[in-house]
Amino acid sequence: MGKAAIIRDLLRNLNKLMGLIVSKELAEFGLTMPQMMVLRCVMNERKTIGQISCEVQLSYSTVSGIIDRLERDNFVQRSRDHEDRRVVWITKTDKFAQIKKQVPLFQEEYYSQMLLGLTDSQLDNTITTLQMLTIQLEKKVEEKP
Incomplete structure (x- = not known):
């Protein structure tokens, strides 16, 4: 795959x-x-x-x-x-x-609780990866007429 x-x-x-x-x-x-x-x-x-x-x-x-x-x-x-x-x-x-x-x-800490157990390094890597993916997909959306 x-x-x-x-x-x-x-x-x-x-x-x-x-x-x-x-x-x-x-x-x-x-x-x-x-x-x-x-x-x-x-x-x-x-x-x-x-x-x-x-x-x-x-x-x-x-x-x-x-x-x-x-x-x-x-x-x-x-x-x-x-x-x-x-x-x-x-x-x-x-x-x-x-x-x-x-x-x-609706609570501010909702996602913090969901991600409890991940290290700061893991969270930083996740943020960076999701930001890269978002930027890549935004480029694809802008390319489409």
Whole structure:
């Protein structure tokens, strides 16, 4: 197996493991990964469904359905713009602000805890490697029309 294939498989496995860990933690709070992605978008400011859709790279209708469920569970609320009634803003609720304090994923030290056990040298090597990979992939994205 070539080195590129090994990297591909490692990235897939890493993505899968991170997804499993996060999904298990979110399930404890009755949340899904797509819901978490939407909640992150409105964590600091209100946004429209279109803005959220672009940010999470999901269709408008998918995001609208996610927001329906989040609104039903009182994590977000919809409100019309005062100047343009066609615009609907999505904002977090007090319930979300409360649960945010309990969800490990939102805590500053979350990734520090996940990486506990790695030495500073191992962390530095990981950072350098991920930065190189990111730069390489960004170049590929810029090359595509």
